[in-house]
Amino acid sequence: MSVTQEEDDPFPVDVSLFTDTFCQETVYRLVGQELKIRQVFGANLGVAAPVWDAALFLCHYLGEQSVELSGKRVIELGAGTGVVGILAARLGAVVTLTDLPSVLPQLADNxxxxxxxxxxxxxxxxxxxxxxxxxxxxxxxxxxxxxxADIIYLPETYPLLLQSLTHLCKSGALVYLSSKMRKEHKTHDFFEEFLQSRFHVELVNCDHGQNIHIYKASLRKDL
Structure with missing residues (x-):
């Protein structure tokens, strides 16, 4: 069965990633929590199906840096499997998980x-x-x-993501973005050009072996 997309759809599904649909359940032990995450691999979810390394790296960072989560109002963008947001909720945050409509059943299951x-x-x-x-x-x-976590990979979506981040951070929210730095997707451009145009941006952690960076950002008030 083929999947069709509108030509102007900024969030395309990569149907070449997974030709067959199958499920995989994995138990992750993160920050003292044991999470069972179901990943539904198939053309319907595409890149939203897996638990990406950048998501796990962000989970470990939140724990290692003792980022205060208890009672905090947290929203996750492009949540995918939900591993980051679910961990935050298990640690006491009031969490809203967001993604495209096709991803929501996987999030609900997890x-x-x-x-x-x-x-x-x-x-x-x-x-x-x-x-x-x-x-x-x-x-x-x-x-x-x-x-x-690992949502910076489609240059055509960078202006759209910046719009959403600007709105969500109007009252002073801090943003943590964990990303594999892919040259072919111009990931650096998002952080160095798009994000810095509206936000104060700080590189707070990196894994050179996996080429993953974590940035902390806050909306600039001088604009």
């Missing part, structure tokens, strides 16, 4: 599979659709943290 035995510390994670540059006006701006 949230359900990781309900703590004593219940969520603060609140059950919320799952909502958000296409960058299109839906962000439906969301408030009163967040503490915006989390992003």
């Amino acid at each position: 949230v359900s599979a990781n309900i703590p035995s004593v219940g969520w510390p603060t609140a059950h994670p919320t799952i909502l659709p958000l296409a960058w540059g299109q839906d962000h006006q439906n969301f408030p701006s009163e967040w503490d943290l915006v989390l992003c």
Whole structure:
């Protein structure tokens, strides 16, 4: 079965990644939490299916740096499997997980599979659709943290992502972006040109072996 996309769709599905649909469940032990994550590999989800290394790197960073999550209002963009946001919720954050509509069933399954035995510390994670540059006006701006893991890979979406981040951070949210730095996707351009045009940007961690960087950003007030 083929998957068709509108020519002007800024979020294309790469149908060549997975010709057959199959599921894989993996247990991750992160920051003292055990998470069971289901990945649905298939053309419908494309790059949203896997747990990417940049997501795990961000999870470890949040724990190692003791980033305060308890009671914080957190939104994750391009959540995919939800591993980052689910971890934040298990650690006490009030979390909203967002992605394109086709990804939401995978997110819902993983949230359900990781309900703590004593219940969520603060609140059950919320799952909502958000296409960058299109839906962000439906969301408030009163967040503490915006989390992003390996979502910087389509240059045509960079202006759209910047629009959404600007809206979500109007009240002072900090953004943590973990990304594999792909030359072929001009990942550096997003951080050095697009993001710095509106945000103060700081490189806070990197894994040279995996070529993964974590940036912390806050909206500039001098614009």
